[in-house]
Amino acid sequence: MMGNRTVKMACVVLVVIGLWISPVIAAGPSLDAWKPSFDPSGAKYKCIVSNVSHPVIKGVYAGFAIRDELWKRTNGQIYLDYKPFSMLGGEVEVLNQLQMGAIQGMGVSSVAATNLGPRFGVVNLPFLIDSFEKLDKFAGSGQLFDHFMMAMDHQGIMGLDITGYGNYGWATTTPVKTISDAKKVKFRIAEAAVNQLNYSNWGFNPVVMPWPDVPVALKQGVIDGLDHTPMVCNITKKFEVAKYFTQLNYAQGLFIWIFNKAWFNSLPADLQKTFKETVHDVCAKIRIETVQQETDEIEKAKAADIEFFKLPDADMATLKAQGDKTHQAFAAEINKLYKGDTYRPANFLEEVQGFIGYTK
Structure with missing residues (x-):
């Protein structure tokens, strides 16, 4: 009888604790550090x-x-x-x-x-x-x-x-120093058509995932790499799990x-x-x-023993050549004109490429 009573009391305590903690969790991150200095x-x-x-x-x-x-x-x-x-x-x-x-x-x-x-x-x-x-x-x-x-x-x-x-580059849980290494990684990419197309052209293994789902997925091994920037990975603590970063600087x-x-x-x-x-x-x-x-966050990450790599020139040339297929495949979407457009170029992508100095 005493054992049952103890179990019941323990359950009550857990329920009370749950009711107390749940609103705190539901409240999410605090904006106290960024409160306005005025009454809105x-x-x-x-x-x-x-x-x-x-x-x-x-x-x-x-x-x-x-x-x-x-x-x-x-x-x-x-x-x-x-x-x-x-x-x-x-x-x-x-x-x-x-x-x-x-x-x-x-x-x-x-x-x-x-x-x-x-x-x-x-x-x-x-x-x-x-x-x-x-x-x-x-x-x-x-x-x-x-x-x-x-x-x-x-x-x-x-x-x-x-x-x-x-x-943009790759934050990973194992070192990625070559394209061959990259093909073994399950990269999280954004819910975005260009990214999905590009990773397909690169021949990699992407996992499309909303950003809020990334921390748990990374810790649980659902993904073991991120297509993102070193600044974001350091500030949002992704480097606590993914301790390597390959600097592609592709976008x-x-x-x-x-x-x-x-x-x-x-x-x-x-x-x-x-x-x-x-x-x-x-x-x-x-x-x-x-x-x-970006410079500051990379230095902080290196000081925390995050290792940074760059792919060999030949591998970078391969990524660029394969990536040009993404330019070609998405050109029609980028060049599409709509009723409200006041500038109506024949080929917007080609104009941007020429202005920036893009070469295949």
Whole structure:
């Protein structure tokens, strides 16, 4: 009898503990470190903006910087309620919320952006915009960049500007020093058409997975590699499991700052102008800071005994040659024109390739 009573008491205690812990777990990451220094309750206009990653990354922190600068420049009329850490879900899910108007904005990764704006895929193509210098050149290209930012206009979503999160490579649980090594790895890649096509052309073994699912999958061995940047892997602690990084630098990771057009058009003209100017100014500043942050995070990772590798030149040449098939296969999607496009190039991808100096 005493034994049964003890078991029952233990069950009650576990239930109570569970009820106490569950709300804490459900609450998710805390934004206390990034609270605004002002009271947003008096704002006339409010927009909820999502991002999947960690605001220690400069390109993600941009959302808070836009929030604060927008509050200042509009004299407290617009409050940008920023939700990083995948607080609103994975990117494909949140893109649907944005399109429906349930939220008003998003710092969407360039890899996921192709789901509603295939033209955005031009920056994911291997060995095209593959350095900070080329990214700066593209962002300053005027007509080409403006056309790029119109990628989701036909979906009721406007693109304003970009921030970055570094150069793509492979974080792995075993050393990857050759293409042969890479073919043994189960790489997590984003839910993105260009990435899936590219990994198919490379002949690798990708696992398509939303970013919020990655930590558990990596720890449990469902995947043993990540297609991502060293900055993100270090800051989000992926290097605690994947202790090797192969530097391919085949593409630049971007966050594209997009907003629901209907919501934006509901703002007075003067606030629309201020909104655009604020996003542009903040993003330009953050892109400069991102260059140094990648260097810093790589040095921190190396100090923590993360090993970095580069593939042999012959292997890199093979990846580039195979990757050109991705350019060719996705060209039609990138070149597609829509009703709202004011610039109507015969071959947008070819123009970008020529402007950047891409060679096969």
